[in-house]
Amino acid sequence: MTSRPLFKVALAGLVLLVALGVVWWRGSAGSNDAGPPPHVAATPAVPTAAGGNAATAEPPPAARTGPREEIPMPGCWDGLAALDRSATLESLHAAVAAAIQARDTALVAYLQERLTELVGNDPDRALQLVAWAVNAAPPEPAIYLEALKAAPAVRHPRVTEKLMSVAEDKSLATTDRASALDALETQHRFTPETRGRLKAIALDDSADSAAWMATRTLGRVMKEDYERTGTYAPYWKDLLDIGTTSDDTAVRLLALEMPSYSDPxxxxxxxxxxxxxxxxxxxxxxxxxxxxxxxxxxxxxxxxxxxxxxxxxxxxxxxxxxxxxxxxxxxxxxxxxxxxxxxxxxxxxxxxxxxxxxxxxxxxxxxxxxxxxxxxxxxxxxxxxxxx
Known part of the structure; x- marks a missing residue:
C-alpha cells in the first residue's frame, strides 16, 4: 500500500532535479554568446559575495563535494569571421582541407554551404570546383560536388557537359564518377543526347555504383521535368530499357521504381x-x-x-x-x-x-x-x- 506514495516522492525528486538542470543550463549558456574556444567545455563563473574576481574566490561547498556534469557549449572557430568577410574559392578550398584533417564535420558542412553561395551563377567558379574534385582524395570530391549541386551554375551547359565527362571517365574512381552524377540530379531537364549518355553508363557492367547513380539521376530529373512541363515519356522509355536489359539486379529494380516518385x-x-x-x-x-x-x-x-x-x-x-x-x-x-x-x-x-x-x-x-x-x-x- 505504500508503493504509490514512495513513487510520488521519487517522481517529485526527479522533476526537481530536471528543473535545476534546466536553470543551470540556461545560466551557463547565456554567459557568453560566442561560446568557449574549440574543444573546451564552458564552466560558469562562480560569483563572490563582494563581487570580486571569481577566479580567486573560494568555491561553494557544493562545488567541492564531488564531480559534476559539465555540458559542452556550442563551439566557434578561430578566424572564421575574418574568413567569411574576405572569402574566396581558394581560401575556402584551403579551409576545407584543414577542417577535414581536423575531422571537424560541422565546419566542413558550413564551408560547403559557403562554397555554394560563392559559386552562385558563375560557371567558371563551378568548373573550378569540378577541377578540385577530380584531383582531390576522398572525401573532398564529394564535398565540392555536393556544393556545386546546390548552386544555380550547375545547370550552365558548360558545367553540365563537364560533369558528364567526369561521369564517363573510366580512369576515375567509381565513387567520384557517382558524385558527378549525383551533382547532375538538380537539372531541370536532359537533352536526348545527355539521356543517351546516362543510359550508356547505367548499362555498363563495369560502372558499378556509377551505373546505379546514373539510373537514379535519370529518374530524378524525369520527376523534375514532369512536374515542370508534364514530360516523362522519353525518360521512362530509357528507364524501361534499363529495367529490362541491365545485368545488375539493383539497377533494374531502381529503373522500374523511379516513376513511383511522380506517378505518371x-x-x-x-x-x-x-x-x-x-x-x-x-x-x-x-x-x-x-x-x-x-x-x-x-x-x-x-x-x-x-x-x-x-x-x-x-x-x-x-x-x-x-x-x-x-x-x-x-x-x-x-x-x-x-x-x-x-x-x-x-x-x-x-x-x-x-x-x-x-x-x-x-x-x-x-x-x-x-x-x-x-x-x-x-x-x-x-x-x-x-x-x-
Whole structure:
C-alpha cells in the first residue's frame, strides 16, 4: 500500500532535479554568446559575495563535494569571421582541407554551404570546383560536388557537359564518377543526347555504383521535368530499357521504381514490356516491382490481362500476392473477378479475395482507404514505394 506514495516522492525528486538542470543550463549558456574556444567545455563563473574576481574566490561547498556534469557549449572557430568577410574559392578550398584533417564535420558542412553561395551563377567558379574534385582524395570530391549541386551554375551547359565527362571517365574512381552524377540530379531537364549518355553508363557492367547513380539521376530529373512541363515519356522509355536489359539486379529494380516518385499514368505501350518482366525476370523483387509499376496506367483492362498471363507461370507466393493487390490498385472493384480467379487457383490467396470483396462492398472506392482496411496474411516484405 505504500508503493504509490514512495513513487510520488521519487517522481517529485526527479522533476526537481530536471528543473535545476534546466536553470543551470540556461545560466551557463547565456554567459557568453560566442561560446568557449574549440574543444573546451564552458564552466560558469562562480560569483563572490563582494563581487570580486571569481577566479580567486573560494568555491561553494557544493562545488567541492564531488564531480559534476559539465555540458559542452556550442563551439566557434578561430578566424572564421575574418574568413567569411574576405572569402574566396581558394581560401575556402584551403579551409576545407584543414577542417577535414581536423575531422571537424560541422565546419566542413558550413564551408560547403559557403562554397555554394560563392559559386552562385558563375560557371567558371563551378568548373573550378569540378577541377578540385577530380584531383582531390576522398572525401573532398564529394564535398565540392555536393556544393556545386546546390548552386544555380550547375545547370550552365558548360558545367553540365563537364560533369558528364567526369561521369564517363573510366580512369576515375567509381565513387567520384557517382558524385558527378549525383551533382547532375538538380537539372531541370536532359537533352536526348545527355539521356543517351546516362543510359550508356547505367548499362555498363563495369560502372558499378556509377551505373546505379546514373539510373537514379535519370529518374530524378524525369520527376523534375514532369512536374515542370508534364514530360516523362522519353525518360521512362530509357528507364524501361534499363529495367529490362541491365545485368545488375539493383539497377533494374531502381529503373522500374523511379516513376513511383511522380506517378505518371503509363501509356499502354509500356504494359507489354512490364508484362514480359513479370513473366521472365529471374529476380523476385524485380517481378514484384514490375507489377507495382503496372498498377498506374491509362489502360487498366490491359494491365489486368497482363497480371492474368503472368500468374500461372509464377510459383512464388509473394509475387502472386503482388499480382493480386496491384491488380486491385489498377482497376479497383473491377478487378474482383480476376482476384477470385487467383484465389481459386491458389487457395492461399482466398482470404485476400474475401477481404477485398468485403471492403469494396462498403462503398469505398479509393485504393488508399481500401488498403488501410486490408489485413496482412502473408510474410512478404512490401517493396519500397508500394502502399503498405
Amino acid at each position: 499514368l503509363l501509356d499502354p505501350d509500356s504494359i507489354d514490356s512490364l508484362a514480359k518482366v513479370m513473366r521472365t525476370d529471374k529476380e523476385r523483387d524485380v517481378r514484384e516491382m514490375a507489377a507495382f509499376r503496372l498498377a498506374v496506367t491509362e489502360d487498366p483492362r490491359k494491365a489486368l490481362d497482363a497480371y492474368r498471363a503472368a500468374f500461372d507461370g509464377e510459383q512464388d507466393l509473394c509475387v502472386r500476392w503482388a499480382f493480386l493487390r496491384f491488380a486491385v490498385r489498377a482497376a479497383g472493384a473491377e478487378a474482383l473477378p480476376l482476384v477470385e480467379e487467383f484465389a481459386r487457383k491458389d487457395p492461399r490467396l482466398r482470404q485476400d479475395y474475401l477481404d477485398f470483396k468485403a471492403l469494396y462492398a462498403t462503398g469505398t472506392t479509393d485504393f488508399a482507404r481500401i488498403w488501410l482496411g486490408k489485413k496482412e496474411h502473408h510474410d512478404c516484405v512490401v517493396e519500397e514505394g508500394a502502399p503498405h
